Amino acid sequence: MNSLEVSRLAYAYPDGTQALFGVDLTIGRGERVALLGPNGAGKTTLVMHLNGILTPGHGTVTVAGTPVRKDTLKEVRRRVGLVFQDPDDQLFMPTVRDDVAFGPANMGLTGEELERAVKGALERVGMLEAADRPPHHLSFGQRRRVAVATVLAMEPEILVLDEPSSNLDPAARRELAEILRSLDVTVLMVTHDLPYALELCERSLILSDGVIAADGPTRELLADPELLAAHRLELPYGFAIPAPAEPA
Amino acid sequence: MGAGHHHQLYLPGASAVHRLPPQCKLLAVFAFAVVVVATPRERFWAFALYALLLAAVAWAARVPPGHVLRRMAIELPFVLFAFLIPVIGMGERTTVLGLSLSVPGLWAAWNILAKATLGVVASILLAATTEPRTILLGAQRLRVPSLLVQIAMFMLRYLDVILDEMRRMRVARESRGFEARDVRQLPAVARSAGALFIRSYERGERVHLAMLSRGYSGRMPMLGEVSASAAQWGVALLLPVSALAVLGLSL
Amino acid sequence: MHVPDGFFNAAVSGSAGAVAAAGVAVCLRGARRELDDRTAPMAGLVAAFIFAVQMLNFPVAAGTSGHLLGGALAAILVGPYTGVLCMAVVLLVQGVFFADGGLTALGINVTIMGIVTVLVGWGVFRLVTQLVRGKGGVTAAAFLASLISVPAAALAFTLLFWIGGTAPIEVSAVAVAMGGVHVLIGVGEGLITAFTVGAVLAVRPDLVYGARGLASSLVLRGPDGATTVEPAARPATAGHGLRPFLLGGVGLTLLLAGVVSFFASSSPDGLEAVAENKGFIDQATEHLMSWSPLGDYGEVGGIPVGVAGVIGVGIVLLVAGAVGYAARTRGQAAAGDDKIKV
Structure with missing residues (x-):
């Protein structure tokens, strides 16, 4: 079964601005996929549909075989772990422990079970020793790791990260990459940080003007300068990817 | 009005007052305010004793007098108004320091000043010893x-x-x-x-x-229980009960 | 306008407490119809916003500054029922956390600044939006609604003061001072509310409760270039008109009237004294005027303060009439709708 299927998804905001014009994509279980696109391509809008925060104007979203509908929202939100771009949006409880416990507690976990879920999630991001500290006392990189833990505690089917590398210094960026690689879940990473996509994801999608414009191995997409230029994507200065060798 | 620096409302501490469950403190402060307001304005010494009770709470909670005084600025608009009542008030007049003042006006000013000040100080002490979130949990326990x-x-x-x-x-x-x-x-x-x-x-x-x-469906999950023992209720209600005793004695 | 402990006598504090509790109870029931899963956070934000803008004191006239009450804004943004709840929460938090407003005066504060402002604000808003359609109508209605809701609250304060204020001051002097200052504050509040509602309407029309039903059609374009036009899903409009509010208002008036008559009969001299002390009225008014920062100038923007007070009272009376008229036409419209459905 696929972790995520999106079909013919279209959406317009209440003020009339249309963001998505018919998106189709499929992500298999265990895949790590990057969703690339310039600012304003509709990336965040797409992400908001994955757990039913926005309701499609047209088309469907299916998570692990469950269609996203009003009556399946609770189930879908447990299965799709959304990590927001700004960890301050994600961390709203007085301590790291309470924050990580928020999701599982909403799912009905209590006592021992809840404690185990919290500990496990914090361990996976290496933040167990910060459990009793208030989130706003942590560094930005630490806060992002806690934000990932808040979502992992819910044992999601698919982890969706919005610009995971933004505002991170190089060390924090590497630490996060190691954590993401160590996780045994499907990952959809929304970013315009092309080297990070290359480092972590085998496969990439390019979202441009509200439709999926390209879908293929990350290395191949990034080695195609015309494709990148056509969709306002750019590799950082001095960074070049050799075209992949023709398969023998 | 409504001004304030809410980050400085709460003074972290571990005193007996800090450790009381929030619902006990909330109820105690409300009951105290009711007793104070119900006290006839002629009972000067009852108001003095109420003030002493609050001073005792402040001392037990290690809340510095300066903190209370600074926060009392919130009362200022009504204090100004209270000082005007004798000047513009009606009824029998008396002369104090060459100023013609209304006698009922003086009584009214005293009444408002005394009761409002006691109420304000009680609320300040509650906020100084209880985190805002905890107060809300207390309210939840009190079936708000x-x-x-x-x-x-x-x-x-x-x-x-x-x-x-x-x-x-x-x-x-x-x-x-x-x-x-x-x-x-x-x-x-x-x-x-x-x-x-x-x-x-x-x-x-x-x-x-x-x-x-993360699955929020309109109810904050209760993380960590805040239940109160009979002894804690007893300690918290000491304030309004003593105030009530003072009121009883004064009548 | 936050009333401290001891400012009103026990009977008025208690009655207002009962009115406030009943009002909040009604609104808790009604709010369920206004809210979806975004409601509590949106209401919390509106409450926080009102709390914050109440801190945003703006200069009224030389030396004095007023603050918004926010009731009309709350009603327009989240609907009248939830609006009352927002105001109640703001006042509760101010009383308990900030010692702003007495705990025993909570009922009075909620009644005056929560229920009266929301009631009057929403009534005016509905009336104007029915006369003037579209976004411009919503913004204009927001301005008028809050402009009028503030002196209405001042009038309610004066009324309660007349019934059971503990200070021996001429009620007419209170009315002039409160009315005058609050007409000016009302202009400021009207501007802020109109700009806020206008700004939200321009960027996020979906957030303005009072503008539900303004949504335009969506154009959905497929990737193959085919264009389809779909009408926007219209949310259930705020169809539960003014009637509950009118009933609430009538109930409030009756309750207050009951308290008045209670006092009138138990202490007749209290009311007669007003007449007897006629000589004092002029003196008291004069003193009050000279105290009032407005008094130094005698006029604000060309309007004498006394006249401003009278205007305030007049506006409130006009509103009462207008609300009554609106209720009647709405009632007729509703009856008409029923016929069409049948």
């Missing part, structure tokens, strides 16, 4: 409708966001030479209120989306 508690929770949460945005916008405004001095600047202030709302909403909305994404 959950929708109200929820709105208040979100309100406290968003207040930081809004104050932050407000400060940033003021800096931006003033760094461009704007100063709110009289009515003519009102449209500028009004326009910034509109921008303030949108900015705070969009920030607050993301927090809310994050909560929805």
Whole structure:
């Protein structure tokens, strides 16, 4: 079964601005996929549909075989772990422990079970020793790791990260990459940080003007300068990817 | 009014007063305020004893007098008004220091000043010894409708966001030479209120989306129990019960 | 306008407490119809925003500054029922956390600044939006609604003061001072509310409760270039008109009237004294005027303060009439709708 299927998804905001014009994509279980696109391509809008925060104007979203509908929202939100771009949006409880416990507690976990879920999630991001500290006392990189833990505690089917590398210094960026690689879940990473996509994801999608414009191995997409230029994507200065060798 | 620096409301501590469950303290403060208001204004020494009771609570909670005095500034508008009552009041008049003052006005001023001040100090002590979130949990325990508690929770949460945005916008405004001095600047202030709302909403909305994404369905999960023992109730109710005793003696 | 402990006598504090509790209870029930899963956070934000803008003191006239009450804004943004809840929460938090407003005066504060402002604000808003359609109508209605709701609250304060204020001051002097200052504050509040609602309407029309039903059609374009036009899903409009509010208002008036008559009969001299001390009225008014920062100038923007007070009272009376008229036409419209459905 696929972790995520999106079909013919279209959406317009209440003020009339249309963001998505018919998106189709499929992500298999265990895949790590990057969703690339310039600012304003509709990336965040797409992400908001994955757990039913926005309701499609047209088309469907299916998570692990469950269609996203009003009556399946609770189930879908447990299965799709959304990590927001700004960890301050994600961390709203007085301590790291309470924050990580928020999701599982909403799912009905209590006592021992809840404690185990919290500990496990914090361990996976290496933040167990910060459990009793208030989130706003942590560094930005630490806060992002806690934000990932808040979502992992819910044992999601698919982890969706919005610009995971933004505002991170190089060390924090590497630490996060190691954590993401160590996780045994499907990952959809929304970013315009092309080297990070290359480092972590085998496969990439390019979202441009509200439709999926390209879908293929990350290395191949990034080695195609015309494709990148056509969709306002750019590799950082001095960074070049050799075209992949023709398969023998 | 409504001004204040809410980050300085709470003084962290581990005193007996701090450790009391919030619902006990809330009820005690409300009951105390009712007793104070119900006291006839002629019983001067009863008010003195009430003040002593509050001083004892402040001492037990290690709340410095300076903190209480600073926070009492909130009362200022009504204090000014109270001082005017004898001047503009009706009825029999008396002369104090060459000023013609109304006798009922003097009584009214005393009544308002004494009762309002005691009420204000009691609330200040509650806020100084109890974190805002904890007070709300106490309210939840006291069966305040959950929708109200929820709105208040979100309100406290968003207040930081809004104050932050407000400060940033003021800096931006003033760094461009704007100063709110009289009515003519009102449209500028009004326009910034509109921008303030949108900015705070969009920030607050993301927090809310994050909560929805983690299964929030309208009820804050109760993490950590806050139940009160009989002994704790006893300690907390010491304040209103002593006040009631004073009232009984004074009648 | 936050009333401290001891400012009103026990009977008025208690009655207002009962009115406030009943009002909040009604609104808790009604709010369920206004809210979806975004409601509590949105209401919390509106409460926080009102709390914050109440801190945003704006200069009224030389030396004095007023603050918004926010009731009309709350009603327009989240609907009248939830609006009352927002105001109640703001006042509760101010009383308990900030010692702003007495705990025993909570009922009075909620009644005056929560229920009266929301009631009057929403009534005016509905009336104007029915006369003037579209976004412009919403913004204009927001301005008028809050402009009028503030002196209405001042009038309610004066009324309660007349019934059971503990200070021996001429009620007419209180009315002039409160009315005058609050007409000016009302203008400021009207501007801020109009700009806020206007700004939200421009960027996020979905957030303005009072503007539900303004949504335009969506154009959905498929990737193959085919264009389809779909009408926007219209949310259930705020169809539960003014009737509950009118009933609430009538109930409030009756309750207050009951308290008045209670006092009138138990202490007749209290009311007669007003007449007897006629000589004092002029003196008291004069003193009050000279105290009032407005008094130094005698006029604000060309309007003498006394006249401003009278205008305030007049506006409130006009509103009462207008609300009554609106209720009647709405009632007729509703009856008409029923016929069409049948």
